[in-house]
Amino acid sequence: MTFSIAARDADAWGVAVASKFLAVGSVVPRVVLGHCAIATQAMARVAYLDELEAALRAGTPTAEALAAALAGDDGGAHRQVGVVGPDGPATHTGAECLHWAGGRTGAEGRSAYAIQGNILVGPQVVEAMETAWHEHAGAPLDERLVAVLLAGDAAGGDARGRQSAALLVRRPGAGYDASGVLADLRVDDHPEAPHELARLHQLSSLYFGTAQDVRPLEGPLRAEVAALLAAVGHAPVSDDVEAALEAWMGEANLENRHASGGIDTRVLGVLRDGLPTGP
Structure with a gap:
């Protein structure tokens, strides 16, 4: 019922997500500078966010941290999780997640991503998201994640339709008060949620960005x-x-x-x- 990307690009970390689900931003994302970007979805287990953050803060490799979280969960076959840690990405799609469900990961240098989705119109959604990630290399991470989310939506997205979307991105020194929050936006209930999120992001970058040109x-x-x-x-x-x-x-x-x-x-x-x- 959801498609998302958890990613890191140099010192910026973030998650973008959309779903036919009320207030998906209240459930899916966790972003901690220097440590993790996490998306928990499908039959989401929100406790994964704390468990994975703690493991990654302690220096556990990303794949091991995800495996340990899944091992302690009897419902792992119904879960989907994407995580990026300091050493790279990992994604999990349980065997009982509803069709179509799957994910992709990639890493190059200090850039990494985990893309995943369930109840999608087909694999073309995550494929389009991955393509958009590479096509927007060099853009600020918040802009890059919005482009990835819109690409997934344009490819069909959630097979049930649209309802909510969210963007959470952190970068050192970013934000209105330089606290590190580059973007923290949610659309909780809207018939065109990904596009409404993109509109809000444009406003956010206008009001909270700094002079560039x-x-x-x-x-x-x-x-x-x-x-x-x-x-x-x-x-x-x-x-x-x-x-x-x-x-x-x-x-x-x-x-x-x-x-x-x-x-x-x-x-x-x-x-x-x-x-x-x-x-």
Whole structure:
């Protein structure tokens, strides 16, 4: 009833998941920087999250940690688990998981993934997810996982339909307060949950990301920005466009993207088109 990817890329760790199941993000993912990304699903045993995290923190190899968790569970034949630890990935699909069910793993350098799904339309779902993982190499892990999830959905996803999706990604120093949370998003009940998750991710990256592509506030661009600020009630005083821009960005919750002497291109897009609102 679920398809997911648990992954690591350099110092970033994360899980993306979608399902015809209410609030799948409350059950499936666990991400701990430097130690693990875990997805527990099918007849999910949430206790696996604590057990696997503890084993991986203690230095147990990933495959051994997963085998030990399964050995202590009489219902292992009904479970599906994907886990990435410091030494690589492992995935398990119990023999009694509902058709179609299966998974794939891969690793290269400091990058690794475990992709798995059950009650899918067919193996093409995990195949498409794996292809998307490789096609988006080099992208930030949160963007990469969203692309993987959308690829699985486009390939048919959960055979019963859509209901919920979630994305949890951690990277050192990331997030609004630099606490390491790059993305923590859930869509608990929505008819197009994977696409709604992607929309929320775009908003999250806008509001909580930092300035990436900064253009100097000079010449025609400076005049354009001054006019746009005036249109939203922040007309520059004494031609101090920088101060007016900073004040507006604080009001619009875009302060993380402030860049001295310039304007981030996504902020410029918001000024030109307005703040994103609905789907």
